[in-house]
Amino acid sequence: MNDLLSHHTGTNKKDQVECLGIVFPNEDARREHFLKLLAEKLKDPAFRNQEGFPQGTDEAILAMSDPPYYTACPNPWLTDFLEYFGQAYDPKKEYSREPMAVDVSVGKSDPVYKAHSYHTKVPHLAIVPSILHYTEPGDVVLDGFAGSGMTGVAAQWCAVAPAQYKAMIESEWKAAGLEAPKWGGRPTILSDISPVATFIADNYNHSLDIESFLEEANRIFSELESEYGWMYAVHDGSRIGKIGFTVWSEVFHCPECAGEILFHDHALDTSGRVKDTIVCPHCDADLGKRELELAFETILDPGTKQERQRPKRRPVLVSYTSSKKKYDRKPSDDDLNIIKRVADMPFPVNAPTNEFPDMQMTRVGRMRTTKVQNIHDLFLPRSLQVLSGFFAKVREVKDANVRRALTIIAQHQFVNASILNRYRPASSFGNSPLTGVFYVSSLVAEANVIDLLRGSINRIKRMEKTAWGKGRSWGKSVFVSTNSAAKICGIPEGSVDYIFTDPPFGENIYYSDLNYLTESWHGVITDPDREAIVDRVKGKGIPEYQRLMQACFAEFYRVLKPGRWMTVVFSNSRASVWNSIQVALQQVGFVVAEVSTLDKIHLTFQQAMSPNAVKQDLVISVYKPNGGLEQRLSERGAAPESAWDFVQTHLRQLPVSKQRNGLLEVVVERDARRIYDRMVAWFVRHDFPVPLSTEEFLEGLRNRFPMRDGMAFLPEQVAEYDRKRAQAAQAPQMELFVSDERSAIDWLTDFLGKRPSTYQEVHPEFTTQLGAGWRKHEERPELSALLADNFLRYDGDNDVPSQIHSYLSSNFKDLRGLEKEDPRLKSKAKDRWYVPDPSKSKDLEKKRERSLLKEFENYKSVSGRKLKEFRLEVLRAGFKTAWGAKDYKTIIGIAQKIPEEALQEDEKLLLWYDQALTRMEADA
Structure with a gap:
């Protein structure tokens, strides 16, 4: 091609x-x-x-x-x-x-x-x-x-x-x-x-022809200097210079004596930072900034021709350059005369005067208190004249590409050229706007707009030698x-x-x-x-x-x-x-x-959800399944074969292994429960009931697909992973963050799978996991209830279960080589909780689900608008069952009883609820 x-x-x-x-x-x-x-x-x-x-x-x-x-x-x-x-x-x-x-x-x-x-x-x-x-x-x-x-x-x-x-x-x-x-x-x-x-x-x-662009830009700036350069000219004794920026200070009223307080002169300490308290120069009252009242003056707005109020501002400092040296001083009479001369100029015909629409930033904060209403309110007269003059010249440029590029460099500087540019004497920059928001400071740095625009020209000039510039x-x-x-x-x-x-x-x-x-x-x-x-x-x-x-x-x-x-x-x-x-x-x-x-560290769902986890920018990789998967789902319907078809397709899309800093990492999307969640979402999205319970799915996954380090693979993938695993110094470990009942069960499964323990042994370890990361509104379950509903306890009768036998034999020298019926082994194993094998876990899951659905019925009968505390596992089980029965009304009704943030912060509940709303709307 x-x-x-x-x-x-x-x-x-x-x-x-x-x-x-x-x-x-x-x-x-x-x-x-x-x-x-x-x-x-x-x-x-x-x-x-x-x-x-x-x-x-x-x-x-x-x-x-x-x-x-x-x-x-x-x-x-x-x-x-x-x-x-x-x-x-x-x-x-x-x-x-x-x-x-x-x-x-x-x-x-x-x-x-x-x-x-x-x-x-x-x-x-x-x-x-x-x-x-x-x-x-x-x-x-x-x-x-x-x-x-x-x-x-x-x-x-x-x-x-x-x-x-x-x-x-x-x-x-x-x-x-x-x-x-x-x-x-x-x-x-x-x-x-x-x-x-x-x-x-x-x-x-x-x-963009950068050479032509620079030629036009230099011509325009030469004309700007001729026509507007006097606005920034400085005559300071024998020194002739050019203004870099002029500082304007707001004027406040003292609430005690109504005297005027110039913010710049009385609110800053010697380092240029705002003082905790401000002393009124007229009555010596100690005041906080919030106690001061902003002074306003009534003007005839030159842009709208209407009478209005604007904050009183006075020029208090001129920062200029002469013979490549920078100087700061108070405005002279010449400076003030120039400012007045500019203010008396006709309002530029091409300057925008449209009113700000109702927005968050005009309802609160300094845009509101300074009564900014129109676009031109953000520009002092000098800046508005130069910007308007620049645009007038740009519109006359014949080359459309150059004309558009010149427009770009101007809009790059709009914020810096406006009253949003703050004077910051305590910073190394001296002046800069607050990014991402419209904020009008009490100290405005009115920049030299000609120099600002010229600086943007230099940005493009620097790209001339890059592949971007050469490839234009x-x-x-x-x-x-x-x-x-x-x-x-x-x-x-x-x-x-x-x-x-x-x-x-x-x-x-x-x-x-x-x-x-x-x-x-x-x-x-x-x-x-x-x-x-x-x-x-x-x-x-x-x-x-x-x-x-x-x-x-x-x-x-x-x-x-x-x-x-x-x-x-x-x-x-x-x-x-x-x-x-x-x-x-x-x-x-x-x-x-x-x-x-974004630094290629994989994030678990618990990490993303946990309030005390480090938050970073994320990259979400998603795929659109090929048409064959949907076709087969349509033909089979909500059958177990459809679920395994999805899993087969999904595993093929996932990375076989991941490494960071030479260490093998868990591929989180290969975790059995994560795969189950993706499968559930797939069936819900296609308006089918979920064909497998959690335990049926987990057992089927273990039987149908090779498992390594808690991850599922296709048979043709597992050999590649085994090679990577053999080269790794240690097995990858999945981090678990306990923030709700489900993650607590997952943590206990991981803990007891490695170390079958008595209640007394597991309790202090479990308690340390229940920190500040616990979800708001989520009822904290008792450890004893979690153990009883999800795990098995050895009561000392019969032979010691193989899970406990393996752990004790490996970790206690005096118990090595003992048979499962040995009294010494049985004594050490008594009252230890352990993870059941798949055949028994299925029965436990059914028992647990019956208990959850019984509690869900209680939630349905609760009167009043809100459930203050609840178990997410109960809601998840209830929503899933209601979905299978096409009882969308129940899902919506319960969702309205819980706080909105609780619903929005749980991916599973939100999925059921949103789909229920969609189905109800479709049936209406």
Whole structure:
């Protein structure tokens, strides 16, 4: 296959370009042709009615767009893209991969990564290995939450990576026993609901003549200096310099005497930190900052022409450079005159004045107390004049690619150019905004906007020598679309080969709110209704977030080819959000094959759930089963054979072994109970009752599949694991975190399996496990009850059970060689609890289940809204039984009796409940 980055159909004239098989005389002709088609589309109400369509005029959307490669609205050329670059699904084509971990700390210092900031970014160098692993050159990659477009950069990097990088990857893969990757570009679709995100993604992924860009940039900055340089000029005696930033301080009123207090002069200590108490310079009252009253002044807003209030701010410090030396001083009369002169200038006609919508950050905190209402409130007059002047000049640039790149470097600096830039005298930086939030400090650092913008130019210049800079003829194989991930129109079912995505993490970041600042300058705004986040202001809690994510994952499942993989990078410390992601994935049909931390440490479910466990960013590897598995399930129904068919298929997708730092690790997804959970989710998702009880499944698994170190394997896999195991210094150990009754039973099973013990021996060991990690609302069971319901105790009669005999013979010298009926052995074994063999554990399980269901009946009869304490095992058993009986009403009724966070923080309960809601809605 031809290199996708220079794919053409034989054009040989210098300026000719080919796009989607059409040859144009030049780029301008190509752009004009597709812009005309897009303009016609925008007039169609049905086109504008698409899910996630941004808020903006036709003119603003067209100005941002560069069709067909990028549209600031749903991209109508995705079908054409797939017809041109994609390959139809072929069920006969062999494809097999194991899940692969991603280390997203890789590449964060790379110039490409740092070229433009975004709220969350996975570096392209961290994505490249995954694309190489799961795909081959020519395979289509999708990122439905594309953000700044790093997945597209990574897909193209596979074709232009430097020799040194290729050698490093190939060496690492060879050491891990893997075949060398197949280098070459992968065509990519990038989609995001945010217009500013897709605009950044497009600029990252499409051609730029850096030499022409720098030439235009230098011309514009020369003009800016001529027209606006006087705003930052300093004349300090014999020194002539240039302002780096001006500090503005808020003015407060003393609550005791009503005198004005200049925050900068009276609230900072000698190190530049805010004092615990502030002494009023007028009445000597000792005051805390919260006791001070912010002073306001009434103005005629130049942007809205309406009377309003704004905080009183005074310039208190000028930081400037003269002859390469930095100086700080109080503002002079000249400085103040310049500030007044700028304030008296006409309001820029191209500056945005739109009002902030209702959002979390305007309801609370400093945005509320400082009465920020409109976009232009975030900019002091000097900054607003320079930014507006810069944009006016950029709009006159003829080269569209250069024009768009110049726009990018400006929006990169919007926050730094605004009053969100804090003066921080105690820090080494001196000034910086608070990331991830709109926060207006009492001390604002008004930056030199000309220098800020010039600094962004240098970011791109530094990339000139990288493979990204040298490979900037790329971009023909990356299409970018602005739409909801829940409906990516134009992508046929089963047409994408691999998905790498980094979705929103609950309420960690308010993306559309933060992007409102930048998007206002473009005039194209994110549709917040379909944004998948937790946002109380917009009425989106965890359940709403889960449903939005489920809709997005359902779309990903639809477009992904059967048997192919999706990698989800996820970052959130809240168990409820993590569960929402897992349940949403399983509800739509994906099967989770591995959950890894970003430094490639595998995470158990208990680790992910335990409040006292170290929380790290996660990588979730899931696959879409091939169509044959669903077909066989449809033919057999809820039969045990269907369960074992799923297990057979699932084990084939899991890694045979994992190593870290030379040590063999447990492959958590091969744990018997984890496999059972995946099987249950599979049947529930397909609206079938679960055909096997836990013990029937565990016994069947042990009989049907080879077991090693607590893990299940296919017969053809176990030989490979045995080889790895023989080379390892020690057997892998699975960590167990006790946080509820189920994990307590698992811990006891592991403990007693190695060391059959009396109650007195096990009690202190067990008690140490019941620390701060115990789940809220979960009733703590008595150890005696756990032992009686799940294990056997030797009463001294009959022969000593083999489990106890083996342990005593191995650990007590005086008992070695004794027969099972020897009185000395029986005496030592008496009252020891041990793990029953499979034949007896099945009977115990049935007895335990009857007890759990009896208690579940009691829960059903409890009056009132909430169950304050309960046993999760009782709820799980009851929900499972009710599901099998299609008694969805009972599941929903009990779910409403327990606290919402308890439901959201348990993956199993959430799965039953969500499916019950879906079935009830379908039957209504």
